[in-house]
Amino acid sequence: MRNLVFYVALSVSMIVGKLFGATPIRLNVGIYVRSVSMNNKEQQAIIDLYYWYRFKMPEDTSDLSSYYNLEITNGDLLFNDIQEEKVIGDAYYVSGHMKGVFHFVADYENYPFDKQKLMIQFEHPTFEVGDIVLVPDQASYLKCKAHPDMWGLSKNLKADGLFIRKSEFVVGERVYETDFGDPNIEEPNSTYGNLTYFIYVSRDFLPYVLKFMLPLIIIVSLAYLVFYIPAESLDLAAGLTVTSLLAGIAFQWTVSDDLPEVGYLTCVDKIFYLSYVLIMLAMAQTVWTYHLEINGNKKLSDFLEIAGRWVFPLAFFGGSLYYMISSFYR
CATH class of the missing domain: 2.70.170.10 (Neurotransmitter-gated ion-channel ligand-binding domain)
Structure with a gap:
């Protein structure tokens, strides 16, 4: 016009x-x-x-x-x-x-x-x-x-x-x-x-999605293993979450190196930050279940472990899909 x-x-x-x-x-x-x-x-x-x-x-x-x-x-x-x-x-x-x-x-x-x-x-x-x-x-x-x-x-x-x-x-x-x-x-x-x-x-977004999602899934899977580790093995669970968190941060630096420094969050950034939050929540849940078990509340401890096995992957994949779909149609 x-x-x-x-x-x-x-x-x-x-x-x-x-x-x-x-x-x-x-x-x-x-x-x-x-x-x-x-x-x-x-x-x-x-x-x-x-x-x-x-x-x-x-x-x-x-x-x-x-x-x-x-x-x-x-x-x-x-x-x-x-x-x-x-x-x-x-x-x-x-x-x-x-x-x-x-x-x-x-x-x-x-x-x-x-x-x-x-x-x-x-x-x-x-x-x-x-x-x-x-x-x-x-x-x-x-x-x-x-x-x-x-x-x-x-x-x-x-x-x-x-x-x-x-x-x-x-x-x-x-x-x-x-x-x-x-x-x-x-x-x-x-x-x-x-x-x-x-x-x-x-x-052509498919190669980019595969390049960052597949390694990120592996990194997040390390943190996910804490839900299958006995509550008394707190040191092992802490090691897994810290390792996955550091690996995620290093991987984000590598992925972001392809872009200039910007003053806003990209779709990829949001997915990485979602991963960090879930990893930290997994660590917090592990510490909580550890204290519940040593205080004799094993029933609640087991319930939280089982709930985490379902909530963690659903939150990660659901949140990632939400960010990707909303960015695709924006």
Whole structure:
């Protein structure tokens, strides 16, 4: 809806511009993504793509590159090769191949069931919105009969451990409230048009779940054994719970090393903390049953042991499933 409003406003501004003799150049931008991979810790996406620009030939053709020399504002290019430049009718066409490291703002609260929004943002470094506007090359995508949610995505797209959900072009602008140190600029307030291409992805979560759940189940199982140890063997039970707790903490550090430091709990964190609480409760229950038995209350001690054998696994697997399912559907 915002794109529609922007296009309407853009069309109106171009009509007004024609009336007053100031028509901005319409730079059609198209991309075709070949591969995508994601660096979780650095919040970066490595994207390989083909691109093209097309615009109506201006009156001044002395420096055509100044019109299509766009800046990538959210990343660093590993390479950028212009492959073809030619005149098609009254338009100038440029195509190329680039690969870059593009930054994005990640949300790992539901990790490994998280959904991310990768982006590539094009912006003209010198021409303001009154001189040039960036728009997606709709004519090309419509000609290829591509679904609007898949514009710019190869059917053979290589996505390392990711599921591509959809893509989206967003036309916008950015205001710079500065003169950039140039004394010739009278008004320190310039507006530049940009075009942002979003790739919405979700993670292939099954390998991640197996990698952390299977070892964690083994660690928690060590603590679970205390419910089968005689109450008088308190030292053995304490050793099992302490060992499993330390192993769980060390394993969590290993798992979390794939992510940046964040100020919130991820789905994985919640499952680990659930495990710690259950391990400590198992230890507390063992101490309690020990004191009950030495004080002659063996009946209650046995009841707590049997109850723990059922409550402990139900709480662990039930809580883990709850966190995973709620994160998956969020």
